[in-house]
Amino acid sequence: MDSRSAGRAAVGKRQRLTAAAARVLHEQGVERTTIADIARAADVPAGNVYYYFKTKDELVEAALAEHSGYLATLTRRLDRLPNPRERLKGLVAAWVDQRDTAARLGCPTGTLAVELDKRAEGGLDLAVGQVIRQLLDWVEQQYRQLGVADPAGHALALVGAYQGMSLLTNALRDPEIMTREGARLAREIDGLVQG
Amino acid sequence: MDSRSAGRAAVGKRQRLTAAAARVLHEQGVERTTIADIARAADVPAGNVYYYFKTKDELVEAALAEHSGYLATLTRRLDRLPNPRERLKGLVAAWVDQRDTAARLGCPTGTLAVELDKRAEGGLDLAVGQVIRQLLDWVEQQYRQLGVADPAGHALALVGAYQGMSLLTNALRDPEIMTREGARLAREIDGLVQG
DNA sequence: GTCTATACAGCGATAGAC
DNA sequence: GTCTATCGCTGTATAGAC
Numbered sequence A, B: 001m002d003s004r005s006a007g008r009a010a011v012g013k014r015q016r017l018t019a020a021a022a023r024v025l026h027e028q029g030v031e032r033t034t035i036a037d038i039a040r041a042a043d044v045p046a047g048n049v050y051y052y053f054k055t056k057d058e059l060v061e062a063a064l065a066e067h068s069g070y071l072a073t074l075t076r077r078l079d080r081l082p083n084p085r086e087r088l089k090g091l092v093a094a095w096v097d098q099r100d101t102a103a104r105l106g107c108p109t110g111t112l113a114v115e116l117d118k119r120a121e122g123g124l125d126l127a128v129g130q131v132i133r134q135l136l137d138w139v140e141q142q143y144r145q146l147g148v149a150d151p152a153g154h155a156l157a158l159v160g161a162y163q164g165m166s167l168l169t170n171a172l173r174d175p176e177i178m179t180r181e182g183a184r185l186a187r188e189i190d191g192l193v194q195g
Numbered sequence C: 001g002t003c004t005a006t007a008c009a010g011c012g013a014t015a016g017a018c
Numbered sequence D: 001g002t003c004t005a006t007c008g009c010t011g012t013a014t015a016g017a018c
Helices: A003-026 A035-042 A046-052 A056-078 A084-099 A099-105 A109-116 A121-146 A151-171 A176-191 B001-029 B034-041 B044-050 B057-080 B084-097 B099-105 B108-117 B119-148 B150-170 B176-191
Strands: none
Touching: A003 A035, A003 A046, A003 A056, A003 A109, A003 A176, A003 B001, A035 A046, A035 B119, A056 A084, A056 A109, A056 A121, A084 A121, A084 A151, A084 A176, A099 A151, A099 A176, A109 A121, A109 A151, A109 B108, A109 B150, A121 A151, A121 B150, A151 A176, A151 B119, A151 B150, A151 B176, A176 B108, B001 B034, B001 B044, B001 B084, B001 B108, B001 B176, B034 B057, B057 B084, B057 B108, B057 B119, B084 B099, B084 B119, B084 B150, B084 B176, B099 B150, B099 B176, B108 B119, B108 B150, B119 B150, B150 B176
16 A cells, blocks of 8 residues: 555545544434444444544544635535525525434534533634634625624524524424424525615 | 332432423533433432433433423413413513523423434333423413404414524524514514404 | 453442341 | 342454465
């Protein structure tokens, strides 16, 4: 195996571990997930994980970056829509699309925020705040382009509504909640006027 | 020590353990809290806990019941207000009052819901759903008395907004979020008309 | 770079003396 | 009813062979 394919294999394992961490940590929660769980899901030998990630926290950090990347991809796709109103409704539609996952597991970032808040060491609690900020900033931009008053307030309300309905959908195990609330949010966005 | 004071002492320890569990589980999270932590906070010898609670899950269950009781007390107090609009705004005001705690720790019931969802054994994930239902039902009653259309939908939106703003307040460490969002919710309640 | 073996710590739960 | 001692397990992390 030459150095190029060896390098590729190494990147491959790291990426598989990162993707597996994002998935398994969402499913089982941070505290109940062992490094062996993630290794198994990534199809990487358990004892090999520490070569790529020195601590469990580094794996959590990688998973968080994965979610941040997903969010960036989503908003970049929405940016191609013709106007801010459509972009915001596209975001809501993307949320509603995830309703079954939300009912089983909640919002990936939101549940991570709750768990990492209780994990003071390493400052991961602040890192997850930045990911939420990232979404908040994008939403605020859209409201600003719409010309409404207090775009930051509108952004807080919309992202907050999403986090809240994810939590209720999960706690009550009912994806329909997401559908109903999503429809309400879309109506509100449609009803907005400049001012 | 006669049987009466022995009984009282037993009840006292059980209650202290329950109150301590509610507090410490909220502060540290379920998974990161040890039975010894709760015992220390309750000022009960560590080895004595198992006499009152056979498992850790029973302690969690007791903490959940404590939160449910708090909620019942709060809504009973709000029931003395003259009309449903004031009662709903009183609920929002009670939430905003807790903004500093929310910024540090999030909503007690909401964070518990996220954590217990990942703890399938014992059915505590369903129990926390019932506590949320309890609040949802009370709120729905108020909207019904107000005569608005779709009182259940309004209840989901209000409680969802609370859970969402609690999570954002906590993740971003900013109690002001709670104040702003609370003001917005109060305005919405004031603006409601029958139909 | 890969993998095995294991050190080391913490915790839930139990047994049993008092 | 109270408390100590400890079992047994799990999980993070490391040492070191290959």
